[in-house]
Amino acid sequence: xxxxxxxxxxxxxxxxxxxxxxxxxxxxxxxxxxxxxxxxxxxxxxxxxxxxxxxxxxxxxxxxxxxxxxxxxxxxxxxxxxxxxxxxxxxxxxxxxxxxxxxxxxxxxxxxxxxxxxxxxxxxxxxxxxxxxxxxxxxxxxxxxxxxxxxxxxxxxxxxxxxxxxxxxxxxxxxxxxxxxxxxxxxxxxxxxxxxxxxxxxxxxxxxxxxxxxxxxxxxxxxxxxxxxxxxxxxxxxxxxxxxxxxxxxxxxxxxxxxxxxxxxxxxxxxxxxxxxxxxxxxxxxxxxxxxxxxxxxxxxxxxxxxxxxxxxxxxxxxxxxxxxxxxxxxxxxxxxxxxxxxxxxxxxxxxxxxxxxxxxxxxxxxxxxxxxxxxxxxxxxxxxxxxxxxxxxxxxxxxxxxxxxxxxxxxxxxxxxxxxxxxxxxxxxxxxxxxxxxxxxxxxxxx
Amino acid sequence: xxxxxxxxxxxxxxxxxxxxxxxxxxxxxxxxxxxxxxxxxxxxxxxxxxxxxxxxxxxxxxxxxxxxxxxxxxxxxxxxxxxxxxxxxxxxxxxxxxxxxxxxxxxxxxxxxxxxxxxxxxxxxxxxxxxxxxxxxxxxxxxxxxxxxxxxxxxxxxxxxxxxxxxxxxxxxxxxxxxxxxxxxxxxxxxxxxxxxxxxxxxxxxxxxxxxxxxxxxxxxxxxxxxxxxxxxxxxxxxxxxxxxxxxxxxxxxxxxxxxxxxxxxxxxxxxxxxxxxxxxxxxxxxxxxxxxxxxxxxxxxxxxxxxxxxxxxxxxxxxxxxxxxxxxxxxxxxxxxxxxxxxxxxxxxxxxxxxxxxxxxxxxxxxxxxxxxxxxxxxxxxxxxxxxxxxxxxxxxxxxxxxxxxxxxxxxxxxxxxxxxxxxxxxxxxxxxxxxxxxxxxxxxxxxxxxxxxxxxxxxxxxxxxxxxxxxxxxxxxx
Numbered sequence: 001x002x003x004x005x006x007x008x009x010x011x012x013x014x015x016x017x018x019x020x021x022x023x024x025x026x027x028x029x030x031x032x033x034x035x036x037x038x039x040x041x042x043x044x045x046x047x048x049x050x051x052x053x054x055x056x057x058x059x060x061x062x063x064x065x066x067x068x069x070x071x072x073x074x075x076x077x078x079x080x081x082x083x084x085x086x087x088x089x090x091x092x093x094x095x096x097x098x099x100x101x102x103x104x105x106x107x108x109x110x111x112x113x114x115x116x117x118x119x120x121x122x123x124x125x126x127x128x129x130x131x132x133x134x135x136x137x138x139x140x141x142x143x144x145x146x147x148x149x150x151x152x153x154x155x156x157x158x159x160x161x162x163x164x165x166x167x168x169x170x171x172x173x174x175x176x177x178x179x180x181x182x183x184x185x186x187x188x189x190x191x192x193x194x195x196x197x198x199x200x201x202x203x204x205x206x207x208x209x210x211x212x213x214x215x216x217x218x219x220x221x222x223x224x225x226x227x228x229x230x231x232x233x234x235x236x237x238x239x240x241x242x243x244x245x246x247x248x249x250x251x252x253x254x255x256x257x258x259x260x261x262x263x264x265x266x267x268x269x270x271x272x273x274x275x276x277x278x279x280x281x282x283x284x285x286x287x288x289x290x291x292x293x294x295x296x297x298x299x300x301x302x303x304x305x306x307x308x309x310x311x312x313x314x315x316x317x318x319x320x321x322x323x324x325x326x327x328x329x330x331x332x333x334x335x336x337x338x339x340x341x342x343x344x345x346x347x348x349x350x351x352x353x354x355x356x357x358x359x360x361x362x363x364x365x366x367x368x369x370x371x372x373x374x375x376x377x378x379x380x381x382x383x384x385x386x387x388x389x390x391x392x393x394x395x396x397x398x399x400x401x402x403x404x405x406x407x408x409x410x411x412x413x414x415x416x417x418x419x420x421x422x423x424x425x426x427x428x429x430x431x432x433x434x435x436x437x438x439x440x441x442x443x444x445x446x447x448x
Numbered sequence: 449x450x451x452x453x454x455x456x457x458x459x460x461x462x463x464x465x466x467x468x469x470x471x472x473x474x475x476x477x478x479x480x481x482x483x484x485x486x487x488x489x490x491x492x493x494x495x496x497x498x499x500x501x502x503x504x505x506x507x508x509x510x511x512x513x514x515x516x517x518x519x520x521x522x523x524x525x526x527x528x529x530x531x532x533x534x535x536x537x538x539x540x541x542x543x544x545x546x547x548x549x550x551x552x553x554x555x556x557x558x559x560x561x562x563x564x565x566x567x568x569x570x571x572x573x574x575x576x577x578x579x580x581x582x583x584x585x586x587x588x589x590x591x592x593x594x595x596x597x598x599x600x601x602x603x604x605x606x607x608x609x610x611x612x613x614x615x616x617x618x619x620x621x622x623x624x625x626x627x628x629x630x631x632x633x634x635x636x637x638x639x640x641x642x643x644x645x646x647x648x649x650x651x652x653x654x655x656x657x658x659x660x661x662x663x664x665x666x667x668x669x670x671x672x673x674x675x676x677x678x679x680x681x682x683x684x685x686x687x688x689x690x691x692x693x694x695x696x697x698x699x700x701x702x703x704x705x706x707x708x709x710x711x712x713x714x715x716x717x718x719x720x721x722x723x724x725x726x727x728x729x730x731x732x733x734x735x736x737x738x739x740x741x742x743x744x745x746x747x748x749x750x751x752x753x754x755x756x757x758x759x760x761x762x763x764x765x766x767x768x769x770x771x772x773x774x775x776x777x778x779x780x781x782x783x784x785x786x787x788x789x790x791x792x793x794x795x796x797x798x799x800x801x802x803x804x805x806x807x808x809x810x811x812x813x814x815x816x817x818x819x820x821x822x823x824x825x826x827x828x829x830x831x832x833x834x835x836x837x838x839x840x841x842x843x844x845x846x847x848x849x850x851x852x853x854x855x856x857x858x859x860x861x862x863x864x865x866x867x868x869x870x871x872x873x874x875x876x877x878x879x880x881x882x883x884x885x886x887x888x889x890x891x892x893x894x895x896x897x898x899x900x901x902x903x904x905x906x907x908x909x910x911x912x913x914x915x916x917x918x919x920x921x922x923x924x925x926x927x928x
Contacts, residue, residue: 041902043902044715045539045710045711048539049506049539050539051509052509052530052531052534053509053511053530053801054510054511054530055510055799056511056512057496057511057513059494059513063490069486070489072488072491073490073492074490074492074493075493076493076495076496076513098489101567101570101572102489102568102572103569103572103573104486106485128526128529128533129529129533131533132536132537133536136537143711145711145714145715147715147716147903175715175902176715177715183719185714254482254589254590254626255633256626256633256635260631266631361840361841362840362841364836364838366838366926367849367928370926370927371928374838374847375838376839378718395840395841395842395845397845399847401928403928404928425902426899426905447847448845448847448871448873
């Protein structure tokens with residue numbers, strides 16, 4: 001997004017808030033969230049372009065509160081004041097008509113506090129015309145498939161008590177897979193705020209080396225328990241399950257959390273397992289849907305013990321807890337698993353004989369109360385014997401409990417971490433990612 | 449809208465072979481209640497335009513949420529530039545006449561009561577009552593109820609004369625209960641998560657059996673607390689339609705998508721174990737297996753008259769008597785793959801390009817009544833309502849879990865079982881289909897959350913199925 005366009009959006013947003021403040025009745029409160037993006041989306045298959053386009057999108061969520069009731073309107077935000085105010089004013093009037101009809105909400109959270117922030121991260125992205133040639137020229141001879149998403153994303157917040165946040169960032173992700181003739185693939189993600197062509201070429205060269213390993217005959221493995229090394233990308237997939245019925249205080253209170261047994265002290269995780277929210281990287285906004293700022297760091301699991309859950313203000317009100325800036329879903333936004341002691345050069349020797357799992361796919365709780373997760377291995381997974389990669393494997397289904405693989409069966413985490421960026425584009429381009437090490441696990445259960 | 453779009457088409461001057469504009473206006477209302485207290489009330493409105501430009505067989509797109517003429521003109525230029533930039537690396541040369549043919553028509557969802565016939569207050573009152581009725585015991589620790597309505601209008605115009613208007617009315621309801629006894633936690637919902645998703649009006653909000661069903665869901669959640677664990681064994685498996693919908697979706701729908709077979713999805717959702725050469729010859733399942741792509745079923749969630757590129761939607765057999773006949777592929781995918789497909793290019797909104805989607809995918813009814821399906825089973829398990837789903841990227845090895853099950857012994861449903869799961873490979877499973885229920889057992893469900901595509905798109909699909917019997921399937925229970 002050009003600087004002038006970004007400026008126009010901010011001016012228009014501020015004008016909208018100021019006008020809402022003038023229009024609101026004394027007994028009314030409101031919050032406004034803004035999501036906006038200008039994104040280039042280019043999809044590749046067989047080192048060709050399958051679809052390419054540009055999306056200019058933006059919307060606000062206006063929530064009106066009065067007499068212990070609330071309702072919202074999600075409406076388009078274009079940056080054109082005349083159009084945006086017309087739509088917003090109509091929404092405000094609709095909300096005023098609707099609120100008296102709704103039931104009382106005893107846990108309604110009204111805006112409060114004095115938080116303000118303004119962050120603008122300017123990057124050096126590829127210009128629109130350069131995306132296709134810069135990506136494809138280095139992979140012309142490969143079966144390259146993937147997706148480039150880049151541009152500017154804006155998240156903003158304002159409310160009737162004067163809190164205001166503005167977060168704008170330039171970023172890109174190139175999420176790709178390079179296949180061999182047998183249908184096996186090496187996966188890579190190249191992401192950031194500045195495109196460095198040489199760094200991209202280097203990543204592709206590394207991927208080519210892994211492709212050579214995939215050329216070996218596939219080893220068929222019977223179901224069973226195998227010692228397994230999970231590369232950081234696979235660990236990130238397992239970690240994100242905790243955002244779905246895991247670390248949320250509301251889920252714990254409502255019988256919907258896989259960490260209930262941990263919370264009750266009936267089970268424990270390995271003392272090597274440490275999880276925290278860490279916003280120091282600055283890739284995602286720290287403010288939530290009430291304008292509250294999360295602390296820069298929040299320990300969640302320390303040495304295997306659940307020391308904090310994610311608690312938003314609504315949950316805090318309902319269960320008499322102290323809120324810690326969690327979002328409405330109480331999901332992990334900037335998770336980090338602490339590193340362990342396993343050195344990079346010792347990864348394969350420590351695994352000795354077992355599975356090297358680069359990535360996982362399609363995870364789901366198979367039995368949430370017991371923390372059991374099922375899913376599939378995917379992309380560049382290998383059988384290892386005596387510390388040497390022997391052969392790629394056919395994909396295997398696993399089904400195991402987090403109380404085992406982060407508990408008694410966890411041997412160690414690596415002493416290095418990787419940042420695994422969020423590449424999701426549902427609704428809009430997602431920001432952030434997780435910081436995770438690799439991990440070595442004994443007796444991981446593969447079932448099919 | 450037509451006059452604005454006609455004016456836009458006339459006032460966009462680009463040296464392109466073809467220009468298309470698809471405008472979407474989507475209004476949805478959301479209501480959710482937990483334990484009788486409001487959780488979420490509101491409406492979402494999105495309006496915007498997707499412009500596609502074809503240049504020398506290459507398509508570029510650009511999308512905007514501003515429908516002013518100048519914005520549409522600028523957006524068209526961006527789409528044109530995208531096509532030009534990609535031309536040298538374009539995956540396949542398309543043609544206007546075959547991949548973007550002229551089409552004129554209209555489709556409107558059937559409905560009885562307009563979606564605004566009940567106020568937000570009246571809907572909330574109903575949801576509160578549902579929560580109250582679900583709480584049949586102190587062991588119920590959480591009750592939820594929700595209703596969403598949606599009205600979507602789309603206008604599609606093109607430089608070669610297409611004019612398609614479609615209006616869809618959607619209504620989905622959801623309710624369920626969580627029961628707990630110490631460390632034992634069990635959930636029961638109405639046919640699984642968000643499965644009651646249909647086209648129609650407010651008449652769908654309160655079906656005839658609503659209160660009996662609510663009562664039963666609450667009671668079954670409590671019943672599961674003391675139920676036996678599903679046994680670990682290979683046995684006969686009988687699946688209710690609300691689980692069959694997921695089975696069809698994951699192990700038939702996705703593997704038959706031509707864009708997956710062509711490799712477009714390999715980096716995200718995955719490819720397929722099905723190859724282009726399999727169409728017309730592959731025996732996918734038992735001779736009892738008949739699967740149709742059918743966007744003509746009244747009230748099913750993904751019914752429509754035209755896809756988002758203007759292809760006319762018709763009912764087609766994908767699998768007939770077990771043999772794979774055609775794929776789920778748009779006009780573009782059909783051209784690239786050289787195999788027959790269907791009208792299935794769909795986008796979740798104005799801000800996403802159309803891709804291959806399954807729409808309504810139904811298993812056609814067979815001959816057996818529910819009693820006949822159970823009667824000849826000496827030992828087996830009957831499962832209802834999905835609660836867990838996972839399948840590999842080639843759509844081959846799957847594992848699914850259900851909320852509720854019954855043991856089948858000597859031709860009768862006996863004990864209730866909790867944590868029922870099953871796993872298999874797709875071909876093995878569909879070849880083990882031994883009985884298909886008749887039309888009295890056929891039910892349709894849907895979901896608005898089928899995820900796919902880069903950029904990602906969640907879209908609505910519909911699935912109808914009878915009760916089905918499968919032989920020699922691996923089933924198992926929960927526990928760490």
